Every structure is written in structure tokens, then in C-alpha cells.
Amino acid sequence: MIAHDRTRLTTRLGQGQYHHTPVMLPEAMAFLRPERGGVYFDCTCGEGGHSEAILKASLNSKTVCMDLDLNMLMVAKERFKEFEGRTWFVHTNFADIDKAASLANVANSDGILMDLGISMAHLKGEKRGITFMEDQPLDMRLDVNRGEPAHSILLRIKFEELASAISEYGEERFAGKIARAIINAREKEPINTTGQLVKIISSVVPRSGRINPATRTFQALRILVNQELESLEEAIPKCLDMLGWDGTLVVISYHSLEDRIVKNAFKNAADIGFEILTKKPLCPSEEEIEANPASRSAKMRAIRRKGG
């Protein structure tokens, strides 16, 4: 179901080693209950940390592994050789989960996981311009075959739209200043690399503490480029539709805007036969945050279709 295109693979680790540590894994499995067997959708497979736990929980569990990033699916496919026959790999946006289900010939699901955002592989292994830690081409697309790269958006976007994206998606209080600096800079030359963008941001945002001044703007542009909030909004009702009796949807979000979308969608579903399993979102334990600081902003919500 996926093309064998390895040309875009960048930094690979040794066999059995992965960039990403799955977040809130025991909590996710407690809600999904893959030990019962059944068909699970991992909407954001990444390198496959959560899917692996699903597949290992029972010989009767199967996963439909989806990701926008073909490279991630290639890594997961290799990782899951031993589970052949119990896995499908679909290179798609999770907003198209209904199409992925028909490709895999699956009518409904026992559990669905959405672990939003990006993988550590995007920060450490890939060279898409998602990280500001290295000078890279300013692309930021998770699916490099679709959509418009960040450098192209920055060439044409209007000041107001840019400032509001940086403010809303990045929760950046210097959004106006940064947007103005970007617009001024692009009049001199196109902004094609992360290095150029970091320089522009640093020229107008004072450094405070350990946080890099570019952090919030990079997050905002990534959300804008990949239309992350729109996809989430479209996907959740489709995921709920896909759930069979007693099936559970678990969403791990890393940003207050994402969490708000999940919270509201779950609230609406509670009126139509679903039970919210998390009155308040769960957060990672202190031990997990210490072992994996990337987990610190995670919030998990779960909802289950009431049994028939």
C-alpha cells in the first residue's frame, strides 16, 4: 500500500533503534485494551512505538498504520516485519481515515489512536526545516509531495495573516514584530532556509531564559504549512464514526489549540452515544517527563462508544 521510495530517508539509526520514544504508552494501552485483539488504527504511526505495543499485546490484534510522512511508514514497515499479515500501511492524512479503512477493507475499529504533532525523527533525523537547531531548507511539510512549503508561503503571505498565524498557533507575543521583520526581509531576498528565518526572528525577539526565540514561530509555521488544526477537526468525527461498539478513541495533543478541538468534539459526541473516559485530560507522570522531556506538554483524552 505504500511506495518503496527511500530516496528521502535521511539520518537512520542502527537496527532496532528509533528517534522517538512513545508518549504515555501504558495510559494509551489501558484505554485501547489491545490485549482483547481486534483492529486498531494508529492515525499517527511515526516510527511505530505505540503500534508495536498494540501488535505485541495479542496475536489477534491488527493495526492500520497511517502517517502523512512516507519516511515514517517505511521505518515502521521495517520494524514490523515480524507482524506481517497483521499490519497495513497507508500513506495519508488522518482526515482521510475513512479512505484508509476502505483501502484496508476494514469496516470499523476496536480502537483508534491519534498522537498528534511531529516525531523526534522530524527534529533529529529529517532535514525538512522543522527544527531551527540546524540550517536546513525551509520546507516544513510532513508530506513532501503535497501542499506548499514554508519558503513559498513566506514569499506570498500577507502581513495580517502571518502575524495572526504566529500569534494564534505559536502563542507568540512578538508576532506582529516578527511578521513585519519577515515581510521586510523577503523584499531583499527569499527566505529559503531555517538559518535565515532564525536570524530574522532573533533580530526582533529578545532572548529570554533557555527558550530559543524562534521556538514559537517555528511551531506556528509548521501548524500553518500542514494545516494541522483543520485536519484534526475533520478527522475526529470520522474516527468516532469508525469506532465499533465499545471501541475507544485516544488522542494525545501537545498544544492548547489541539486540546480544545478534541475537548469540544468529545463533548458533542457525549450526546450521541459516547462516554468520555477522561473528565480532565491525563498528563504524563513526573517520571516520564524526567525520562523523556519531549512528553512534558502532552495531554491525553479518551472516549468510548457505549456497548450495544
Ligand SMILES: C[S@@+](CC[C@H](N)C(=O)[O-])C[C@H]1O[C@@H](n2cnc3c(N)ncnc32)[C@H](O)[C@@H]1O
Ligand atoms: C508524535 S508522532 C507519533 C509517534 C508515534 N506514536 C510513536 O510512538 O512512534 C506524530 C506523527 O504523526 C504524523 N502526522 C502528523 N499530522 C498528521 C496527519 N494529519 N495525518 C497523518 N499523520 C500525521 C507525523 O508525521 C508524525 O510521524
